[in-house]
Amino acid sequence: MLNALVCHLCGKDFQERKTHTRHMNYCRKKAAKSPKTRKRSCKACTSAKTRCESYSNACLRCLVKGIACVMPFIESNQV
Ligand SMILES: [Zn+2]
Ligand SMILES: [Zn+2]
Ligand SMILES: [Zn+2]
Secondary structure, eight states: OOOOEEOTTTOOEESOHHHHHHHHHHHHHHHHHSOGGGOOOOHHHHHHTOOOOBOSSSBHHHHHHTOOOOOGGGGGGOO
16 A cells, blocks of 8 residues: 555554645644643653653653653652
């Protein structure tokens, strides 16, 4: 099959060009609305200056390294 209609932004694939075009417009608008600066990085990623890809309770980097994933804003909450 040669119909590789994939959204460049979210990776979703489509069967019809019409649907794909419409989705691309929608996805582009959505991406423009959410600025990248909103994303927070955990302590480990901040100190390593790497991109923090958060999962349910730890980010990818911390999961791979097997270390505790600590978000800067909740650090003093645990006693
Ligand atoms: Zn998309
Ligand atoms: Zn991280
Ligand atoms: Zn982390």
